[in-house]
Amino acid sequence: MKKLSVVAVVLLVFGLAAPVQGASDLPESHGFYEEMDYLLDRGVLQGYPDGTVRPDEEVTRGEAAIMIGRLKEFDGTQRATEFSDVSANQAASGYIAAAAEAGLIQGHTDGTYRPYESITRGDMAIILERLFIVPFRADVSFTDVSQNMRAYEPIQMIVAANITNGYTNNTFRPHQAVTRSQFSAFLARGLEPEFKNDATIENSYLRDKTKTHIYDTPYGVEHHTYNYVPTRNTLEVGYVWTITEEGNPDFLVDTVEIETREYYSFGQAYSESYTDLKYPIEIGKTWYEDTRYAPPRKITATGVTVETPYRTFTDAVEVTVESRPADMDNGFTYYMVEGFGEVKQVEADGTVSRELIRVE
Known part of the structure; x- marks a missing residue:
């Protein structure tokens, strides 16, 4: 974003205003x-x-x-x-x-x-x-x-x-x-x-909120755009990642990314969300072990090279989702990259079910 110039700053100290020329104690090197x-x-x-x-x-x-x-x-x-x-x-x-x-x-x-x-x-x-x-x-x-x-x-x-x-x-x-x-x-x-974008942890997996991330899926090409949504279906929403689908004007989903120093999660506003990563990143770390509502997830590799139409990533974290008899799917693997979140998902039979194709 283009920097806004500080000129003719208006003075106000508890309501007493007077013009000044610039801010003499605010160098561009200041952290904020x-x-x-x-x-x-x-x-x-x-x-x-x-x-x-x-x-x-x-x-x-x-x-x-x-x-x-x-x-x-x-x-x-x-x-x-x-x-x-x-x-x-x-x-x-x-x-x-x-x-x-x-x-x-x-x-x-x-x-x-x-x-x-x-x-x-x-x-x-x-x-x-x-x-x-x-x-x-x-x-x-x-x-x-x-x-x-x-x-x-x-x-x-x-x-x-x-x-x-x-x-x-x-x-x-x-x-x-x-x-x-x-x-x-x-x-x-x-x-x-x-x-x-500045309010993130070190080595964050959150995506750049000023860009649109585009993914290819079996159901169509999805556009994920971070935007301000005051309300949706009478519910207050605020800033969210809105997902739209090319050629399908009826498809619209508001999603959220949340990251702390303990985990990264992705889900829908006012609905379910899933923990995609547990920190610190360690091979063998497993979660969702004690719930029947989500299959177990395990970090199975780090430093993985992953090819996508957007680019080849060389430091991805591989997470394997186990299949269970009660689940409808056969398990899958997904790849997480710092600054991009999930960049690729592959089903157990090798079919690519989701991958990043563009960032605009």
Whole structure:
């Protein structure tokens, strides 16, 4: 995606605006430059009177409400709020009131909002889950997130939506304060597929969300396109991989890819999904051993060379699905590649039942 230029950035510090020329402290080398640039261009993120955006400063709860309000185009006119510590004469009061009325933010049990406190990663997860349509969740076991936490379910959901993936030591750090650049990155990932590509684990098998992946199957040629679907059949959907079939206008399926540091799964929105890989990748690793609803799957080889019409892959993971007397099929093998997910599936008799033919 073409970078959006940062010019004539409008100032707003809790409602006090003044023009500035560029952001002097946001170099292109900053890890979240593009995300902040994107939000600056949209007017969601704004700067300070001295021409800075202070990417590494912590975001206050009031500033978070302002950014959410600008994103949702709420009326930010100052007014009374439901919170005892946010009066009508406070510059952020209009956005805080509007965001609370929309159910996007909440105060504390003592009736305060505490607008000058830094927002935490746990509170951020709660807000983002409300802000964006995320009708599915990941089963991820962060060592510092317990099921009795208010943020537990929202964290699972924003991981599934590729808004965040936690830290490499399997922590989420729900009580850690969020910086302006981090908050910008999370918002940008909720809005743009390109930025979702950055919220992946190391050596991810998730596909590039900015491209269409095309597969040949016995039933026709399928196009998998990542797109935003507000609703489908009255159900909220959000960002999903929509599958269409060449020459068949009636075929349309919304699917989801979910990846944590424990597994990769693929399935239909509001329906079943299957774990295609278990991490870490190890030959002999088997799953679905204790269920009658899915045949066992086993990693049978790594570093496999697989030829497809699209290209020859040289580092595929081979997964064999066992046949069982109660199953309708005779088993099959599929091949997973980093950055492409499943690239080929072969039935037990050697028939190719699915393969990647183009990426556009």
